[in-house]
Amino acid sequence: MIKNKGINNSILELVGETPLIKLQRITKNLKGSYFAKVEAFNPGHSSKDRIALHIINNAEKKGILKKGATIVETTSGNTGFSLAMISIVKGYKCILAVSDKSSQDKIDLLKTMGAEVHICPANVPADDPRSYYEVAKTIHKKTKNSVYINQYFNELNIEAHYKTTGPEIWEQTAGKITHLVAASGTGGTISGAGKYLKEQNPDIKILGVDAIGSVLKKFHETGEFDTNEIKPYKIEGLGKTLIPTATDFDVIDIYEKVSDKESAFAARELVKKEGLFCGYTSGAVIQATKQYNALNMFNKNSFVVLIFPDHGSRYQNKIYNDSWMKKQGFL
Ligand code: PMP
DSSP states (O other): OOTTSSOOSSGGGGSSOOOEEEOOSTTTTSSSEEEEEEGGGSTTSBTHHHHHHHHHHHHHHTTOSOTTOEEEEEESSHHHHHHHHHHHHHTOEEEEEEETTSOHHHHHHHHHTTOEEEEEOSSSOTTSTTSHHHHHHHHHHHSTTEEEOOGGGOHHHHHHHHHTHHHHHHHHTTTOOOEEEEEOSSSHHHHHHHHHHHHHOTTOEEEEEEETTOSHHHHHHHSOOOGGGOOOOOOSSSSOSSOOTTOOTTTOOEEEEEOHHHHHHHHHHHHHHHOOOBOHHHHHHHHHHHHHHHTTOOOTTOEEEEEEOBBGGGGTTTTTOHHHHHHTTOO
């Protein structure tokens, strides 16, 4: 079925099949050609529509999700938006535990989308009862007829990207892709899309993007969960202070860590040079791509796909706001 041809029965039919756009200017000084998979074209404006819909459809099929059920989740905002949108269309209640690092824009959006929002401190260990992981678990336990999406530890998160994002990229590039650069949060995107692509061509390199302050890169390299790596950072949705099972570390060839400041500037540069208004982690992906280029990962024949996870509107009062940038000491 061609998307947008004829009538859609609901907004949910528009999830996925996002465009691949050639980057014209921002990667001009890097070796190879660069293409952006712009996930903001999903109806919920992020890649999280894919996993939210896949997990809910699966729960319905298995009979776990019954009429009038409540959907519970931990989320930096994007998954929450997708779940709230799907809950409205399908008639579920949606309760979200959100980290206080999430932008006010994102939190307001979730409320607009009819979700009940619980705000939890970001800088406490994952097993602390105040953490958004533990708060969501408690809500799930206390709420009858509820389903906990559990994106960090749900294999359907990887499967959603294995079944959609990966095949789309393979088809859109006519199999010419040589490298995938993707942000790693839950790890669902990079693991699912990466696994599919490597199955088509094992030579494709899967390049991860992690945040300075997160444990993922070190864990990938050493197998060690090193708490010395953990530091507060500003980028939402990137990196982790725990090891999610939704990340398949074997699929990922290498990680680069990026800073809050350089990622913010890269996102702003993306707007100025390409007219692409994307989120903070899209800036992180651009920044990591520059770092990978400096590490000689690419040559003139490289065909590099970058995944841009969400839309810039969610960061209007953060990286796109000069006062916020000044407050962080970035400007
Ligand atoms: N960017 C943003 C803005 C996100 O919200 C997320 C998800 N936490 C990611 C990137 C990372 O995607 P994934 O969870 O699939 O690794």
